[in-house]
Amino acid sequence: MKRPIKVLIAKAGLDGHERGALVVAMGLRDAGMEVVYTGIRNTPEQIVQAAIQEDVNAIGLSSLSGGHMAQFARVMELLRKEKIKGVLVFAGGIIPDEDVKKLKKLGIREVFGPGSTIASIAEFLKKSARSRRA
Amino acid sequence: MTNKELTKLVTRLEAGEPLAAEFYARTGTARILGITGPPGVGKSSLIDRLIGEFRRQGRTVSVIAIDPTSPISGGALLGDRLRMQRHSEDDGVFIRSLATRHHQGGLTDATPQIIHALDAAGFNIVIVETVGTGQDEVEVAEVADTVAVILMPELGDEIQRAKSGLMEIADILVINKVDLMNAGTTGRDTIPSAEGKQWERPTIHASAKTGDGLASFCGAIEAHHGYLVRSGELARRRERAARAEVIRLLQSRMTASILRVLEIPRAQNILTDVAQRKLDPYDAVEQLSREIFGSQNRSS
Secondary structure, eight states: OOOOOEEEEEEBSSOOOOHHHHHHHHHHHHTTOEEEEOOSSBOHHHHHHHHHHHTOSEEEEEEOSSOHHHHHHHHHHHHHHTTOOSOEEEEEESOOHHHHHHHHHTTOOEEEOTTOOHHHHHHHHHHHTGGGOO | OOHHHHHHHHHHHHTTOOOOHHHHTTOSOSEEEEEEOSTTSSHHHHHHHHHHHHHHTTOOEEEEEEEOOOTTTSOEEEOSGGGGGGGTTOTTEEEEEEEOTTOSSSSOTTHHHHHHHHHHTTOSEEEEEOOSOOSSOOGGGGTOSEEEEEEOTTSOOHHHHHSSSGGGGOSEEEEOOGGGGTOOOTTTOOOOOSSOSSOOOOEEEOOTTTOTTHHHHHHHHHHHHHHHHHHSHHHHHHHHHHHHHHHHHHHHHHHHHHHHHHTSHHHHHHHHHHHTTSSOHHHHHHHHHHHHHOGGGOOO
């Protein structure tokens, strides 16, 4: 049986704005994916360990509080440190354009800002996460 | 086995690959604790508390947390881990969320094999959290040494408690969310004696929110384990679990053979004949059985 794409959706740091992340989690469920939702106030360490234990294909990070550069960079650093390969990282939330460029340089594959559709996120994951599956 | 090796092994088992015999040989030492009950009663939150208690005792803990697969999209929202996420960084804890992928009964196809993998990896305790159950999803009793059924206040009257199924498989009953009723728990619960050969099922009043009753819950789990060992019931349950696992593996192999045979044109014709009322279903089964098992296995 073909394994559905498994995605971790998490919010890092002190950011309680959960609605967007939850809408994306439910949308990806409706697109046939298995979504592990770990909610608000995760540390980057918790996110990376959860990604390992859950053996996900992708990690979606959400931030609406302005902490994205520090938090997301730390997630990417820990993934490198743990030698996790083949896990696609994407992001969403309120993230200024100049930071989007920086985040992409860090290895975050795509950033979905306000107005992004669930369909576009699902399409992106189906195209990008499948080809990376172990 | 490192967490990274373990997580890949679990993925392979989940995909239906068999567990290597060398791993199975290393199993049998972990305690298997089943946590079940209706959706929303606080199973995951209680497990979060239990992990904390077990870790304080110096035991390592792994959790299999199961949520349902959507019958519509085939996707799933796995939301149990969220309640236990504070333990993610603890090396002595391994949590894995699984979607049912349409398996009925409250577990997943590969749950028994995944329990073995966690056991072989050396965890002292393996907790299996079922999907939110109804009255008849009782498969967890086939894999666990101890089953705790979690309920909450106002779920039903005495008649509901007397019904078959879920209520019967409980070794421990936990009424969670007692904080909602302003009901104190101190001194209310009696933990069965540590010596008896009979098990008297305790009812524990607890609150995952406040931590009330958690010591009693842990005490009851410990007491039940003592009873299982003393009475010989542990060996009987493990035999029952082994039997159930082998039967299920045989069934899935049989099902695969049946589906293979149904693909051949002769079988397709038989199915068409049944649909067109030219053949009745029982005669169809007689004919197809010969294809699947050979003529000597024809049923009487």
